[in-house]
Amino acid sequence: MKAIPVFKCDMCGECCKLSPISLLPHEEIILRELSGLVGVEVKFSPGYTVYDAISGVNVAFSYILHLDENSKCPFLLGNKCSIHYIYKPYICRSFPYIPRHVRYSIDDVNKYITAEADYGLSLACHIVKRDKETLEKCALKQSVLVHYSRDEYLASVEAENTRLLLLYLLSLLWRKGLVDVKPSVPGVQVMSLYEFLRRYFPELPSRLSLDKVLIRVRKWSKNY
Numbered sequence: 458m459k460a461i462p463v464f465k466c467d468m469c470g471e472c473c474k475l476s477p478i479s480l481l482p483h484e485e486i487i488l489r490e491l492s493g494l495v496g497v498e499v500k501f502s503p504g505y506t507v508y509d510a511i512s513g514v515n516v517a518f519s520y521i522l523h524l525d526e527n528s529k530c531p532f533l534l535g536n537k538c539s540i541h542y543i544y545k546p547y548i549c550r551s552f553p554y555i556p557r558h559v560r561y562s563i564d565d566v567n568k569y570i571t572a573e574a575d576y577g578l579s580l581a582c583h584i585v586k587r588d589k590e591t592l593e594k595c596a597l598k599q600s601v602l603v604h605y606s607r608d609e610y611l612a613s614v615e616a617e618n619t620r621l622l623l624l625y626l627l628s629l630l631w632r633k634g635l636v637d638v639k640p641s642v643p644g645v646q647v648m649s650l651y652e653f654l655r656r657y658f659p660e661l662p663s664r665l666s667l668d669k670v671l672i673r674v675r676k677w678s679k680n681y
């Protein structure tokens with residue numbers, strides 16, 4: 458069997474120009490704060506949403522950060538990520554090991570919401586394209602992928618655990634009768650799942666390490 462190569466990003470920055478950047482709800486808050494500090498304009502849109510019939514708002518499970526007018530991530534300066542050392546979204550940390558599809562499941566009977574993400578290597582990365590043939594000759598597909606892009610795989614596990622934690626907390630509220638989850642309703646206010654949950658779980662910022670990230674962001678801004 459051929460030796461399995463190991464992925465090493467050469468920081469060409471091409472993946473920051475591919476498509477809008479998919480974010481978990483709390484990451485939208487971090488990037489919004491960072492955009493003010495770095496001085497870039499950002500535009501977000503909610504991704505998957507559900508409606509809470511008790512509070513009358515749509516709750517966003519994900520967001521997308523739009524590319525700028527030059528068809529690149531607004532945080533890309535030259536070919537470098539300007540927030541690389543402060544906060545990098547999960548999707549950027551896991552690239553080229555990316556979710557091709559995220560499927561949310563809503564169980565109305567047991568009042569439980571979960572998600573399943575289908576990950577794979579992106580051929581949009583020229584390093585993956587270069588290694589494709591060798592990787593295809595290796596057996597044990599999943600373990601080869603984990604060996605090939607270990608750090609990126611670990612970032613994907615962290616991302617999916619965080620996604621599941623947020624959905625689990627919403628499910629708890631649903632079972633307690635504090636929310637009533639329905640399909641999203643057009644035209645009503647949209648609230649991020651993170652902000653929504655924070656009203657019931659004040660410890661959420663520390664559970665997600667968001668408080669530490671924001672302290673780092675503010676410290677960094679003093680030296681910027």
Ligand code: SF4
Pocket residue numbers: 465466467468469470471472473552553581582583584
């Ligand atoms: S396209 Fe591939 S090599 Fe280039 S920055 Fe992205 S992950 Fe790294």
Ligand code: SF4
Pocket residue numbers: 472473478530531532533534537538539540541545546549
């Ligand atoms: S946040 Fe940084 S790594 Fe992610 S797409 Fe933007 S510039 Fe690239």
